[in-house]
Amino acid sequence: MTATTTPPQVRAETPGAKPSAVANGLVLVWRNLKRLPRQPDMVVYGTIQPIMFVVLFAYVFGGSISVGGSNDPRVYREFLMGGIFAETMAFAVASSSVGLADDMKKGLVDRFRSLPIARSAVITGRVVGDLVFNAFVLVVLMLCGLVVGWRIRSTVAEAALAVFILLLFTFAMLWVGALIGLSVKSAEVAASAGLIWLFPLTFISNAFVDPSYMPGWLQPVAEWNPISAVALSVRDLFGNPVGNRPDSFAGDHPVALTFIYLAAIIVLFSWLAVRKYQKAVTR
Amino acid sequence: MAAVEVAGLTKVFRSRKESVRALDGLDLAIPEGTVLGLLGPNGSGKTTTVRILATLLDADEGSARVLGHNVAREPDIVRSLIGLSGQFSAVDENLTGRENLWMFGRLYGLPSAQARDRAAELLEVFDLSEAAERTTKDYSGGMKRRLDLAGALVAQPRVLFLDEPTTGLDPKSRIELWEVIRRRVREGVTLLLTTQYLEEADILADNIAVIDQGRVIAEGTADSLKASVGGERIEVVVHEADQVGVAASVLRRHCEDDVGIEERHRRLTVASSGGASVLVSIIRDLDAEGVGIDDIGLRRPTLDDVFLTLTGHAAERAEATDTRRGAA
Ligand SMILES: Nc1ncnc2c1ncn2[C@@H]1O[C@H](COP(=O)(O)OP(=O)(O)OP(=O)(O)O)[C@@H](O)[C@H]1O
Ligand SMILES: [Mg+2]
Numbered sequence: 209m210t211a212t213t214t215p216p217q218v219r220a221e222t223p224g225a226k227p228s229a230v231a232n233g234l235v236l237v238w239r240n241l242k243r244l245p246r247q248p249d250m251v252v253y254g255t256i257q258p259i260m261f262v263v264l265f266a267y268v269f270g271g272s273i274s275v276g277g278s279n280d281p282r283v284y285r286e287f288l289m290g291g292i293f294a295e296t297m298a299f300a301v302a303s304s305s306v307g308l309a310d311d312m313k314k315g316l317v318d319r320f321r322s323l324p325i326a327r328s329a330v331i332t333g334r335v336v337g338d339l340v341f342n343a344f345v346l347v348v349l350m351l352c353g354l355v356v357g358w359r360i361r362s363t364v365a366e367a368a369l370a371v372f373i374l375l376l377f378t379f380a381m382l383w384v385g386a387l388i389g390l391s392v393k394s395a396e397v398a399a400s401a402g403l404i405w406l407f408p409l410t411f412i413s414n415a416f417v418d419p420s421y422m423p424g425w426l427q428p429v430a431e432w433n434p435i436s437a438v439a440l441s442v443r444d445l446f447g448n449p450v451g452n453r454p455d456s457f458a459g460d461h462p463v464a465l466t467f468i469y470l471a472a473i474i475v476l477f478s479w480l481a482v483r484k485y486q487k488a489v490t491r
Numbered sequence: 492m493a494a495v496e497v498a499g500l501t502k503v504f505r506s507r508k509e510s511v512r513a514l515d516g517l518d519l520a521i522p523e524g525t526v527l528g529l530l531g532p533n534g535s536g537k538t539t540t541v542r543i544l545a546t547l548l549d550a551d552e553g554s555a556r557v558l559g560h561n562v563a564r565e566p567d568i569v570r571s572l573i574g575l576s577g578q579f580s581a582v583d584e585n586l587t588g589r590e591n592l593w594m595f596g597r598l599y600g601l602p603s604a605q606a607r608d609r610a611a612e613l614l615e616v617f618d619l620s621e622a623a624e625r626t627t628k629d630y631s632g633g634m635k636r637r638l639d640l641a642g643a644l645v646a647q648p649r650v651l652f653l654d655e656p657t658t659g660l661d662p663k664s665r666i667e668l669w670e671v672i673r674r675r676v677r678e679g680v681t682l683l684l685t686t687q688y689l690e691e692a693d694i695l696a697d698n699i700a701v702i703d704q705g706r707v708i709a710e711g712t713a714d715s716l717k718a719s720v721g722g723e724r725i726e727v728v729v730h731e732a733d734q735v736g737v738a739a740s741v742l743r744r745h746c747e748d749d750v751g752i753e754e755r756h757r758r759l760t761v762a763s764s765g766g767a768s769v770l771v772s773i774i775r776d777l778d779a780e781g782v783g784i785d786d787i788g789l790r791r792p793t794l795d796d797v798f799l800t801l802t803g804h805a806a807e808r809a810e811a812t813d814t815r816r817g818a819a
Contacts, residue, residue: 238594242585242590243583246626247585315577315579315581316581318577318581319575320598321547322545322546322547323599324571324598324600325598
């Protein structure tokens with residue numbers, strides 16, 4: 209170590225000055241994006257899995273699942289994509305939950321908590337960073353959809369709204385994942401606890417099948433499921449087949465319902481996650 | 492006013508099965524610009540104290556102040572005044588060394604260019620310039636440790652908390668870190684240092700507090716603590732391991748205090764006020780009993796003796812193993 213002379217007591221801000229949440233958040237977004245090219249396997253598997261779903265459902269189940277009375281596999285494939293978009297973005301929960309659990313385990317969350325930064329910055333940085341990654345996955349999925357025969361049959365404005373809804377949905381789910389990640393003891397637990405409840409949630413919805421063929425008692429669950437609301441909105445906005453539309457508010461106003469759900473999830477879970485962050489006790 | 496003031500600090504960790512009283516009415520005061528060495532056996536509450544002072548943990552009772560600011564009520568101000576390096580290195584494994592330090596600088600509120608300069612400067616100081624562009628995933632334990640310490644110094648904090656900063660460092664890095672710390676203290680920084688290396692406390696600390704089971708059991712300068720455990724010690728290293736017992740009984744015959752025994756090193760230690768004449772009698776008796784002597788001598792008490800006498804546990808003699816592990 210060389211004897212460098214440092215000017216004593218250089219401080220950028222006066223002690224106690226309110227940290228800028230945006231500036232702090234951006235630094236942490238940068239940190240989360242930097243890691244992506246350095247973990248190429250994560251990026252590869254993160255995109256291969258949804259693509260596999262598209263192929264499996266489109267070609268394995270596609271021929272035997274009827275949508276709104278049609279058994280044409282081409283109709284099913286176009287129906288499917290809205291559901292795959294919603295399902296894949298729901299599973300974004302895993303990225304923020306595993307990421308934050310890992311940061312907790314490695315003591316980084318503690319380290320960040322000892323810094324004079326905005327309370328929300330660490331989670332916001334994670335959530336926004338993961339949102340960028342999942343937006344990339346969405347683009348790959350849409351290209352994949354085009355290959356299997358999915359088309360956008362609406363106006364540019366409607367399609368843009370559909371993409372916006374998917375990203376807002378991802379954003380909401382990432383906050384849910386943040387709360388899970390801060391609540392569990394390890395990344396492994398975060399991976400399973402973060403995902404296990406998503407299987408029933410995505411399968412008891414209109415994501416992969418037309419719920420009008422489900423048993424009667426399951427139909428209302430699927431009808432009001434937030435994932436169904438997202439998938440139905442997206443199908444409507446892309447101009448894709450939707451199957452038998454439920455005769456209710458959920459069927460008539462899916463976009464409005466989606467925004468209500470997403471606002472509620474974002475408000476509730478961002479509040480819970482930030483609260484949890486402040487209390488988080490590691491080790 | 493002291494830079495760090497802790498009064499009656501109590502912390503109980505409760506789980507379903509049991510509750511652990513980690514801190515039990517801890518009192519500390521560190522005058523500004525001085526170094527306090529916090530010594531104590533494993534589980535005595537050192538890390539808990541540091542975590543409460545660094546606003547990471549709430550105390551159950553008592554108060555803690557940093558430069559006059561209550562850590563529980565004004566955590567934001569406290570965070571802007573302190574630098575922390577915890578017991579376990581916490582750096583982002585997917586960032587390079589340089590990127591880690593830049594990030595910490597930015598989070599402390601430095602403008603980007605200044606954060607870059609600080610990062611370069613600290614990489615130099617901590618001998619990490621060559622590894623600066625590598626992700627820290629590939630750093631050795633000691634390199635991570637040094638980067639973590641550099642992170643605590645990025646913003647030139649007025650109060651530093653270092654929890655076992657040199658654990659895992661090789662001897663060269665350790666001595667260099669001491670130099671960096673000394674320089675900071677000369678510039679007016681206040682430091683709370685926990686350590687398992689009593690030599691380190693002896694060298695760096697103005698004052699030492701020995702804690703056990705969450706409370707301070709002795710406090711003072713290294714010299715006053717050494718004086719408090721009595722005068723000189725007689726130390727014997729016997730030739731054969733099975734002669735330790737016989738040697739101990741010989742020592743007991745000549746000295747009143749307890750005989751400390753380190754089986755592995757065949758070393759026996761006892762306090763004695765009799766000086767050289769007792770030493771001579773002991774040598775004669777050991778010889779008569781047929782005990783082979785590798786080494787024997789009178790020495791002044793060290794902090795190890797203070798620690799052993801006060802806490803009744805063996806101080807961590809992890810030196811050898813840690814050094815091997817930390818060699819970068
Ligand atoms: N999060 C926690 N939950 C439960 N018990 C804890 C927790 N953190 C610490 N403890 C307990 O509190 C006591 C004090 O721990 P602490 O980490 O402060 O000791 P320490 O002096 O730093 O020890 P070491 O020298 O091993 O680092 C120990 O008995 C420990 O088991
Ligand atoms: Mg400790």
